[in-house]
Amino acid sequence: MKRIAESTVRRLSIYLRFLEESENRGLATISSQELARRGGTTSAQVRKDLSFFGSFGKRGLGYSVPELSASLRDILGLRRTWNVIIVGAGKIGTALAQYRGFRQRGFIVSAVYDRDPRKIGTVWESLTVRDVAGIEKDIDAAAPDIAVLAVPGEEAQGIANRLVKAGVKAILSFAPTQIHTPADVTVRSVNMAMELEGLSFALTSRDRNGAEDGLDSASR
């Protein structure tokens, strides 16, 4: 099977979100053009993205909203639920653990870990913060699919190593440092400082170059 670009996968997520919204509004069909308009891309891009996985539309008509929704959920692996653990019960870990958007899409937070004795044992909505010392044993027993890293930057690589050794194959990191893992472990990272620096760069270079040098109008 062809290798799918990360940018394509990101767009599929965007299309799916808009499709679900359209589904709720009772819309029956949608064109690549409309999908593109809302997703900040072009209709050719939408069709090309979908074409990697098959042929989902009807010429002259567009795509059936419920069918394309279902196909995208299938492609993205969202027909099942995923068992997620969070390491680091700090400010960001807490926000994530309580975020309803995850559960709605099938990402079930099953455990939260920390190393601070003052946090271990505290309870948030049916989740008890556990001691990170026992994480390997827990991973062995429960085989979580995805681990979210919400520990300070200096700790992140060390925890990632432990997670990988214990068998975790997918990591979402919020640490502002690069995480290195073997090739069979997928890592995504969200680096908020980097995003702000991207804005700082854009604002600065806009000024430097005098006239507006307009980047995209829709967010990536």
Place this chain on the structure above:
Amino acid sequence: MKRIAESTVRRLSIYLRFLEESENRGLATISSQELARRGGTTSAQVRKDLSFFGSFGKRGLGYSVPELSASLRDILGLRRTWNVIIVGAGKIGTALAQYRGFRQRGFIVSAVYDRDPRKIGTVWESLTVRDVAGIEKDIDAAAPDIAVLAVPGEEAQGIANRLVKAGVKAILSFAPTQIHTPADVTVRSVNMAMELEGLSFALTSRDRNGAEDGLDSASR
């Protein structure tokens, strides 16, 4: 001036973070190779990225850590501080407002807004949550550089419109919806559900294709 790719700017941020770490450890020089190893890329990529902005190294020796740090801060617009406001004093807005990493890099949160009367007026570390109704007046007076959007998805576009109208030129959104703005406003978005879906896709397609189809070993 040449248009700089977003991927290049992201990598510059990564290089800078590692350079600052090296600076703290007292390292005097560093090679493109070492920078690449830590940043999860190649030495040619590092040199190419830097070459868009000038020539910073010494052949045979590498780059002076403090000089390259300073140049990158300059390029990224980090010699000044930036005035940041946060809209939405919920779970994620709270975490962000208290995050020390932002201030350390010169992003100063000057105000937080919400529309919930129970939240308006509450104080977090010297910041009082203000009523979003008055945000236009405040923007007029204080001209914040960057607005962080931490409101529910349904509210995000509406707030973005108000911000743009009031003159904001850079937005960092955490809403899981696409934000559309005129071309002279830069938007970055952090969509955590999308990141998890990317992991779901990777795990699923790995399974589907039997053998490992290894993506990158270093996070993007």
Place this chain on the structure above:
DNA sequence: CGGAGCTTGTGAATTGATTCACAAATTATG
């Protein structure tokens, strides 16, 4: 039923990003 009007799916062309590869510059060494 036939033609006008859309819209998909997809090779081909184009644009963009990364990697290669090597001359030029510098340091280290004997």
Place this chain on the structure above:
DNA sequence: CATAATTTGTGAATCAATTCACAAGCTCCG
């Protein structure tokens, strides 16, 4: 000081992603 060992900076080549452009399929309407 000459030679070996590094490492940068950058055109050229390659690889990847996006856009173009159009044949083919479907609907709708008279």
